[in-house]
Amino acid sequence: MAEILSVRDLTMRFGGVVALNRVGFDVRKGSVTALIGPNGAGKTTVFNCLTGFYRPDAGAMRLMGADGVPLDLMELMGRPFQGSDWVSPRSFARRLYCKMFGGAALAARAGVVRTFQNIRLFKEMTVMENLLVAQRARVDNRMVSGIFQSSGYRRAEAEALERAWYWLDFFRLSEDGNRLAKELAYGRQRRLEMARAMCAAPRLLCLDEPAAGLNPNETRELADWILALRRGHGVTVCLIEHDMGLVMEISDHVVVLDHGQVIASGRPERVRDDPVVLEAYLGAPEGAEEGV
């Protein structure tokens, strides 16, 4: 029942445009939560805020840490200084650090890892290298031990390789390990991006339109993989998706956004029959048809 993520009153403006207006929702641990809504509703903006690419103007985002201590994501984004920050040097140093280096990298280290709508791979690197880069936390980052190949370094490297192979097998990419990422077919690139995200040890995996451009068979496989991730690996998934069939099939909870506001949320069947949602999707009645 515990929430791994709770978002409250998230507000984001771009100049005069209010992209997000007091958005709030919860993501339960081990669930699949779908963010849906018409184009321009603010789904990707929510993702960008969650993963630290945007600094929201107001609101609260709390991520339940692995140790059960809630973590203030807003702080990681480097929110403006407040009076209390100047009191203790420690909190000041932390605020300064977040202000300078904060954002996406810190959010990812906290366990919020994402994929992108337009695939972003390291194209000139091999598939394995893509996966090794993602294992930032697990490799031995010390320069000296790496240059002289200490036993500790080699062990860490071997473990990282093993984990990379595991995820390659999981997403059926084993034969492609030594190929350049740019050489892969589109569907495989999507899978590689998910494998890479998994290598970063996410606690909350944010998938931005994972089924875009996939054929029906590939979409089916994707659904199986997402369910397997959540069942077998304790990953909480949050996804943006336009394919209503996929959303209805795999998600436990659906949040509907329109014009930067949450207009409905709840179990997929409930949301599907909600007249407000149907109205928002005016002219795009896929959601309604799927249920018939």
Next chain:
Amino acid sequence: MPRKLWDAVLAGVVALLLFVPLTGVSLSGYTLEGHWQRPLWLAVGVVLGRLLLGWFLERRQRMVGTTRRPGWITAWIDDHRPYIVIAAVIGALLVPWWIGKYWLNVAILALIYVLLGLGLNVVVGLAGLLDLGFVAFYAVGAYTYALGHHYFALSFWAAVPLGAMLAAGFGVVLAFPVLRMHGDYLAIVTLGFGEIIRLILNNWLEVTGGPNGLRVPFPSLFGMDFGRRASPGHVTLHEFLNIPYSNEYRDIFLYLLLFLVVCGMVFLVRRLRRMPLGRNWEALREDEIACRSLGIQPVTVKLSAFGLGAMTAGVGGVFFAASQGFVNPTSFTFLESAHILAIVVLGGMGSTGGVIVAAVVLTVLPEVLRDFAEYRGLLFGCAMVLMMMWRPRGLMGIRRARFHRSEVG
């Protein structure tokens, strides 16, 4: 075939029409003189050129669709890589003993450029940060030794680590304000930085001596001098080893020392590329946003690349000062940065072997072609254009690490 021939003839006729008035007539005194052979030869040249071009294009056309296999040269190099490396090392160790003083100096310069190329390769080739002011760090290294000796009697052996650290410090300081910049903007800022350093060195007369430069002593080996006569309190090498004096020893010594440094750098870059840090550099070059989404901090990754590149340039600068015996700001113009960048581009961004070959070629070739000195720029430009057309990814391909499943797992 007739089509190509027809094209060539047509091109020849056009060339003839153009070249007759352009080159066929010249003014001599008050009369016009005809040189009818000149345009004819030029037209023949155009016809042959057009034929070659047609043949080349046709061949390209045929190759479209077929998967491109690596050429036999690349394949041969790949198959014999260890032997080539061993041969190159032995060759490089033997070379200084018989090439004479003049070419020895050229070889030292070539090694310095190899070092600089390897350093810039980390910044531009691996981390993808276009740095047009690389020469600034080179200058910092050289002037660390020169000024350090002038004011604090700093020895060569202390100047190497100090120059490296100072240059790395400058690199990090420069990197901080430019962290948020990409591509063109970064290039312009670094260009400005390079010029600032040079202008300071040029105009701060009281400290740096300005354009008059500074004298730099030659390094000693375990306190032994390389000169004919020892300075007070020192021994000379030839007296110590009881061999006849030759002024080549010091250059051979510098060459071998530099060779050692270059080998160390090659080893370092090779290891780094297979380490998390090196992979992060390349990942950052490929996609910064994806890096951040995986928890990689672009700041530290960029700073480390800038720092390591600058450090290498600093070491190169100390060696440069030591080998020339004299430094002044004219050695550190923008042209020098462009030269180093050309080495990296020609060698293939990110390819260590390619950078070494390109550095040696670009240093030795101008010396070989001294007779054609006037055409050097032209040849250089043609070579660059041909390279970009024929092998945009550099002289040698880049070999990526390959991974195989371990038997144990």
